[in-house]
Amino acid sequence: MTLAGKVAIVTGGAMGIGYAIAETLAAQGASIVVADLKGAVEAAARLNAKGCKATDVTVDVSREGDAARMAEAALATFGGIDILVNNAAIYSTLTLKPFEELTVADWRQILDVNVIGQFLCCKAVLPAFKERQAGRIINISSGVAFKGNPGMLHYVASKGAIVSMTRTLATELGDYGILVNSVAPGFTLSDGVHANATLAAAVSPFSVRGRALKRDMVPADVVGAVSFFAGPQAAFITGQTLVVDGGAYYH
Secondary structure (H helix, E strand, O other), X not given: OOOOOOEEEXXXXXXXXXXXXXXXXXXXXXXXXXEEOOOHHHHHHHHHHOOOOEEEEEOOOOOHHHHHHHHHHHHHHHOOOOEEEEOOOOXXXXXXXXXXXXXXHHHHHHHHHHHHHHHHHHHHHHHHHHHHOOEEEEEEXXXXXXXXXXXXXXXXXXXXXXXXXXXXHHHHHHHHOEEEEXXXXXXXXXXXXXXXXXXXXXXXXXXXXXXXXXXXXXHHHOHHHHHHHHOXXXXXXXXXXXEEOOOOOOO
């Protein structure tokens, strides 16, 4: 129970990688705020049914008021915030396109959620972290930021921005005892990806062939890295990005 007494917000926590992270942190003793655009109520209920402490908040992370309300819900329910896992992002609904076919609207939708959303969530929890002079921010990036996968330029750019944002936040927030790190998963067969058969069929075989470990990646493969950054063993690590992809990219 290495996270006993801690309070963790997990955005995009209702399904897939987000729910796997929430479930793991809860099993380690953390109280969980499941924050998602849909499904948060049901996900929190599943955690509570297992004997964990969880609450739900329905949020659009690209809206500043929603992000602030998320932090307020954590404080009102559990009395504090110790960990923010910035997992919410648009990916599984993407249609692969050559860059010249992408529109400004495509870019703005991705950047609003994947980048601005993480910025707003960090900003929302900052007062609570400053008050405690401690806190952990774990941003979910992606291995595509290092590999430059084709057909999703806007998504790749958004995840590269998260790596850079992680480094800058680590520098700015170190004086407050706040640690900021990033986990960059490879292509993961999450619930959302399973629902997009075209995307799964296009990317999964290519991803497996490029790995040292020749198998599909699942949400459970990501949670160990997030748990590490959230826990006591990572107390002197900040500004880092850990790629978790079965050996597709050596970072």
